[in-house]
Amino acid sequence: EVQVVESGGGLVQPGRSLRLSCAASGFTFDDYAMHWVRQAPGKGLEWVSGISWNSGSIGYADSVKGRFTISRDNAKNSVYLQMNSLRAEDTALYYCARSYGDYSHFDYWGQGTLVTVSS
Amino acid sequence: DIVMTQSPDSLAVSLGERATINCKSSQSVLYSSNNKNDLAWYQQKPGQPPKVLIYWASTRESGVPDRFSGSGSGTDFTLTISSLQAEDVAVYYCQQYYTTPTTFGQGTKVEIK
Numbered sequence: 001e002v003q004v005v006e007s008g009g010g011l012v013q014p015g016r017s018l019r020l021s022c023a024a025s026g027f028t029f030d031d032y033a034m035h036w037v038r039q040a041p042g043k044g045l046e047w048v049s050g051i052s053w054n055s056g057s058i059g060y061a062d063s064v065k066g067r068f069t070i071s072r073d074n075a076k077n078s079v080y081l082q083m084n085s086l087r088a089e090d091t092a093l094y095y096c097a098r099s100y101g102d103y104s105h106f107d108y109w110g111q112g113t114l115v116t117v118s119s
Numbered sequence: 120d121i122v123m124t125q126s127p128d129s130l131a132v133s134l135g136e137r138a139t140i141n142c143k144s145s146q147s148v149l150y151s152s153n154n155k156n157d158l159a160w161y162q163q164k165p166g167q168p169p170k171v172l173i174y175w176a177s178t179r180e181s182g183v184p185d186r187f188s189g190s191g192s193g194t195d196f197t198l199t200i201s202s203l204q205a206e207d208v209a210v211y212y213c214q215q216y217y218t219t220p221t222t223f224g225q226g227t228k229v230e231i232k
Contacts, residue, residue, distance in 0.1 A: 035221075045161075045169065045212055045223040059219045062120075095168055103216050105159035107180070109168035 002026040002108050006096045009113030012086055020081040020113060022096030030054070033099045034072060034079040035106060038092035038115075048094070049081060052102050064090075086117045121145050121215050125224035131232040138200040140227045142213035147193045150217060157217035160189055160198045163226075164209045172211075173198065205231065 008020040022034065035050040049060045049070040058070055064083075072079040079096060093114050097106035122145040132138040148157045156176035161169035171180050173189035176196055186201045200207055208231060213224040 044226045045163075045214075047221045047223070050219070050221075061220050097168075099216070103157060103218075105171050105174040105214065105216055106161075106169075107171050107174075109170070111168055 004096050004098065004108060004110035006094060006110045006113035009094065009115045011116045011118065013119050014087060014117055016086055017082070017084045018086060018115060020083065020094055020096075020115070022079045022081075022110060024077045024079070024096075024098070027098075029077040030074040031100065033057075033102050033104070035097045035099060036070065036079075036081050037095045037097055037106070037109075038090075039095070039112075040089075040092040043092075046092075050099075050102070051079060057102055083115070086115075088117050091115060091117045120220055121148065121218060121222050123213055123215055123222050123224040125211075125213060125227050127227060128225070129228040129230065131230045132200075132203045133232045134205065135202050136232075138203050138207070138229055140198045140211055140213075140229075142191075142196045142198070142224050144194045144196075144215050148215045148217035149193050156192055156196070157215055158189075158191070158196050159214045159216065160187075161212045161214065162207075162209045163212065169212060200229070203229070203231070 003025045005023045033052050036048040051070045067085045069082040093112040095112045097109040124143045126141045158176040160173040163169040177189045188199050190197050210226045
């Protein structure tokens with residue numbers, strides 16, 4: 001069974017850092033690109049970042065470029081999102097999702113981990 | 120960035136009736152090398168992550184009921200629910216994956232009339 005489980009969310013003060021993790025199982029992890037997509041409370045979906053199967057291609061939304069860093073460890077079937085200089089507008093539910101190929105739909109999503117940035 | 124615009128923002132449909140959601144992209148998402156549109160539709164129910172229904176604009180994901188169908192090409196796309204069921208109450212999003220950043224429409228909320 002395919003499983004994608006996010007962790008690492010929580011309450012953090014503006015300007016601080018947080019690292020999200022996404023643990024995958026039930027599929028061949030290095031066959032897939034992985035992504036982070038966020039959803040602010042009551043709002044729509046915003047792609048945050050994506051990483052190809054071999055980390056050779058990485059992309060970021062303009063809203064997080066220079067502050068967030070995505071990485072993956074295929075030996076651990078995991079992908080990470082290091083979030084620095086957090087702002088109130090980064091408050092959202094962060095989903096981890098997979099795609100078969102860098103330019104493809106997201107065919108499986110985790111349940112998400114909530115990040116709240118507030119003083 | 121490609122802007123995805125959905126219409127309407129919300130709609131209420133009677134059980135068993137047809138629901139139609141439109142999605143327009145600010146530029147074509149037709150990939151000429153394979154003649155496929157890089158357009159997906161997702162369904163998100165309250166408290167759940169999105170679930171893909173349709174990809175390549177008209178290919179139904181495995182396990183998705185055949186009352187869901189997608190159509191369109193280039194910049195104009197439609198998701199149709201042929202006979203609305205109670206379990207179809209959700210927010211629906213279109214997504215283009217033609218280019219980075221991948222972008223989503225603002226969502227369309229479907230309710231029962």
